[in-house]
Amino acid sequence: MALRWGIASAGNISSDFVQALKGLPPGEHRVVAVAARALQRAQEFAGRHDVDRPYEDYRALAQDPDVQVVYVGAVNSQHFEVATLMLQHGKHVLCEKPLALNERQARRMVELARSRNLFLMEGIWSRFFPVYRRVRQLLDASAVGEPRFVSTAFGDRLEDLDRVKRKELGGGATLTLGVYMLQLQQLVFGNLQPLKVAVAGHTNEEGVDVAAAATFTYPGQKIAVLSCNASLEMPNEALIIGTTGAIRIPDFWCPTSFSLNGEVRKMPLLDNQGPFNYQNSAGLAYEAAEVRRSILAGEIESPQMTHKESIQLAGWMDLIRKELGVKFRCDFEDWDSSELN
Amino acid sequence: MALRWGIASAGNISSDFVQALKGLPPGEHRVVAVAARALQRAQEFAGRHDVDRPYEDYRALAQDPDVQVVYVGAVNSQHFEVATLMLQHGKHVLCEKPLALNERQARRMVELARSRNLFLMEGIWSRFFPVYRRVRQLLDASAVGEPRFVSTAFGDRLEDLDRVKRKELGGGATLTLGVYMLQLQQLVFGNLQPLKVAVAGHTNEEGVDVAAAATFTYPGQKIAVLSCNASLEMPNEALIIGTTGAIRIPDFWCPTSFSLNGEVRKMPLLDNQGPFNYQNSAGLAYEAAEVRRSILAGEIESPQMTHKESIQLAGWMDLIRKELGVKFRCDFEDWDSSELN
Numbered sequence: 001m002a003l004r005w006g007i008a009s010a011g012n013i014s015s016d017f018v019q020a021l022k023g024l025p026p027g028e029h030r031v032v033a034v035a036a037r038a039l040q041r042a043q044e045f046a047g048r049h050d051v052d053r054p055y056e057d058y059r060a061l062a063q064d065p066d067v068q069v070v071y072v073g074a075v076n077s078q079h080f081e082v083a084t085l086m087l088q089h090g091k092h093v094l095c096e097k098p099l100a101l102n103e104r105q106a107r108r109m110v111e112l113a114r115s116r117n118l119f120l121m122e123g124i125w126s127r128f129f130p131v132y133r134r135v136r137q138l139l140d141a142s143a144v145g146e147p148r149f150v151s152t153a154f155g156d157r158l159e160d161l162d163r164v165k166r167k168e169l170g171g172g173a174t175l176t177l178g179v180y181m182l183q184l185q186q187l188v189f190g191n192l193q194p195l196k197v198a199v200a201g202h203t204n205e206e207g208v209d210v211a212a213a214a215t216f217t218y219p220g221q222k223i224a225v226l227s228c229n230a231s232l233e234m235p236n237e238a239l240i241i242g243t244t245g246a247i248r249i250p251d252f253w254c255p256t257s258f259s260l261n262g263e264v265r266k267m268p269l270l271d272n273q274g275p276f277n278y279q280n281s282a283g284l285a286y287e288a289a290e291v292r293r294s295i296l297a298g299e300i301e302s303p304q305m306t307h308k309e310s311i312q313l314a315g316w317m318d319l320i321r322k323e324l325g326v327k328f329r330c331d332f333e334d335w336d337s338s339e340l341n
Numbered sequence: 342m343a344l345r346w347g348i349a350s351a352g353n354i355s356s357d358f359v360q361a362l363k364g365l366p367p368g369e370h371r372v373v374a375v376a377a378r379a380l381q382r383a384q385e386f387a388g389r390h391d392v393d394r395p396y397e398d399y400r401a402l403a404q405d406p407d408v409q410v411v412y413v414g415a416v417n418s419q420h421f422e423v424a425t426l427m428l429q430h431g432k433h434v435l436c437e438k439p440l441a442l443n444e445r446q447a448r449r450m451v452e453l454a455r456s457r458n459l460f461l462m463e464g465i466w467s468r469f470f471p472v473y474r475r476v477r478q479l480l481d482a483s484a485v486g487e488p489r490f491v492s493t494a495f496g497d498r499l500e501d502l503d504r505v506k507r508k509e510l511g512g513g514a515t516l517t518l519g520v521y522m523l524q525l526q527q528l529v530f531g532n533l534q535p536l537k538v539a540v541a542g543h544t545n546e547e548g549v550d551v552a553a554a555a556t557f558t559y560p561g562q563k564i565a566v567l568s569c570n571a572s573l574e575m576p577n578e579a580l581i582i583g584t585t586g587a588i589r590i591p592d593f594w595c596p597t598s599f600s601l602n603g604e605v606r607k608m609p610l611l612d613n614q615g616p617f618n619y620q621n622s623a624g625l626a627y628e629a630a631e632v633r634r635s636i637l638a639g640e641i642e643s644p645q646m647t648h649k650e651s652i653q654l655a656g657w658m659d660l661i662r663k664e665l666g667v668k669f670r671c672d673f674e675d676w677d678s679s680e681l682n
Contacts, residue, residue, distance in 0.1 A: 149552075153566075215541035227556075229564070231489070
């Protein structure tokens with residue numbers, strides 16, 4: 001039976017997500033509605049992707065009884081608001097990364113999902129790529145001994161994009177790029193708690209981070225070193241070094257190959273020619289498949305990307321932003337006051 | 342005319358240095374004496390390398406009127422003492438990196454050399470490799486635009502070596518490996534002063550750093566991210582990213598190739614088969630040639646590796662050690678008390 005999707009926001013990533021669903025077996029996924037803040041954009045999206053019901057209002061989408069699960073592809077600053085609205089109306093939610101602007105918002109979203117027995121997942125699509133599944137197996141099998149070092153660099157020339165440079169949209173290199181690096185070290189070091197986080201970086205005129213670097217130390221001589229940069233093209237490769245070997249993952253946020261001790265293994269994407277806006281977006285299908293599996297199994301979180309991990313990621317990003325002096329409005333608001341506009 | 346070298350300490354690196362000299366034109370360099378703390382080691386070294394006078398005492402070497410310049414290849418904790426002794430006896434000095442255990446020692450050595458009008462250089466041999474000279478030209482010519490990001494990772498399984506693990510020998514990943522990473526960012530960012538240094542790492546049971554990572558931020562959105570590790574084999578590649586391109590330097594501490602925007606350029610070493618103890622030690626000849634050039638020109642420092650840079654390196658290493666809680670005995674001693682034993 002088809003999982004019935006509603007799409008919140010009609011931007012580039014939402015378009016890629018819907019296009020990616022077309023790479024999965026027919027009958028498994030159906031997009032039944034799309035909402036944008038301008039009706040024309042929703043209609044254009046609906047026409048392009050053959051979606052029945054375009055809405056100019058997220059609330060209308062939330063109230064559509066035919067929608068089972070909503071993909072939230074809005075800008076960062078709307079994730080909390082839109083996902084909360086959907087959960088309040090009984091919809092399961094797959095929300096683009098970062099799940100929220102800060103840890104407090106992330107906790108509220110998780111609490112709401114749990115209280116309603118609804119599925120909620122942060123769209124860390126990387127986690128569901130075949131490369132990640134294989135790397136996880138290799139780490140579990142001690143293929144590189146004990147992993148002790150993770151380094152990632154992730155940079156692209158994005159600093160002039162509104163969604164990256166503007167504070168009120170929840171911009172910044174950390175929320176845009178850093179989250180991918182943080183999720184990888186989280187995957188490698190599992191449940192360990194960092195001993196210390198050392199942070200450095202630069203902010204733009206609006207006070208949003210353009211470049212950030214963080215070093216996490218963990219017990220057992222473990223270290224993770226992360227650099228993200230919204231003003232430079234970087235190699236975008238991850239490196240995991242263990243006591244007996246090393247894994248490299250080119251394009252680590254959407255990888256199609258990795259190497260183990262220098263031996264390259266290719267793991268091509270599903271066959272889906274798009275059109276797509278972003279690199280390897282066909283791979284969004286992997287997370288969509290996991291959402292379907294989880295919901296059909298009655299699970300409210302995916303074991304591949306848990307609520308606890310999302311809360312930890314949000315907390316780490318809070319910490320990095322704090323060190324760099326990047327503060328969002330929601331950071332100053334009381335827990336008890338409504339964070340919905 | 343041959344530059345007449347004395348060699349202080351008869352260990353592996355001294356042996357490689359003397360062997361490397363044999364790769365230079367005959368008549369330019371001659372090793373006339375060697376000193377070690379055990380006569381037998383000095384004699385064995387002298388026999389192996391055809392050196393006239395083996396001494397069991399550094400003072401005897403310092404007093405040898407035939408010696409013009411001394412190569413100090415002793416363990417880190419002896420650099421200050423031995424180099425000072427040689428300078429006091431009117432010898433020029435090439436001292437292995439790190440020049441000293443802390444900035445105060447480095448400043449005293451530089452002051453002494455300057456007061457006696459003697460040449461003193463820290464043996465950052467990397468700087469004199471053809472790859473470095475070419476990279477410097479490329480940076481000067483803005484071949485990658487404005488350099489904004491330097492990352493280096495340098496690791497090898499050295500943690501069980503006395504000279505690395507023991508505090509009284511001046512051990513630690515930072516002094517052993519980190520100095521190479523620091524000198525590269527120094528070369529790339531020139532006279533800029535860092536805005537902030539963020540440090541993390543791990544120490545061993547003796548309180549010596551086994552792993553260290555540091556992020557330097559500089560004005561103009563510039564960042565350097567360094568990771569050194571005495572317990573893991575790492576890729577040991579440096580990356581310099583500018584606003585319009587990138588340079589990669591494999592084996593960045595003794596490189597024989599680099600790539601500019603992905604295009605590889607090989608720059609092989611001088612032909613010298615050794616035997617050598619360490620990777621690419623034939624390249625020690627480059628710094629030796631620079632020492633000869635400087636001394637013949639009457640210079641007391643090399644423009645490729647200045648006193649100011651050595652003092653800055655020592656200060657940065659002090660800062661990293663301080664953050665990691667790594668303290669040497671000399672850090673607690675007064676400037677005015679004798680640091681010589």
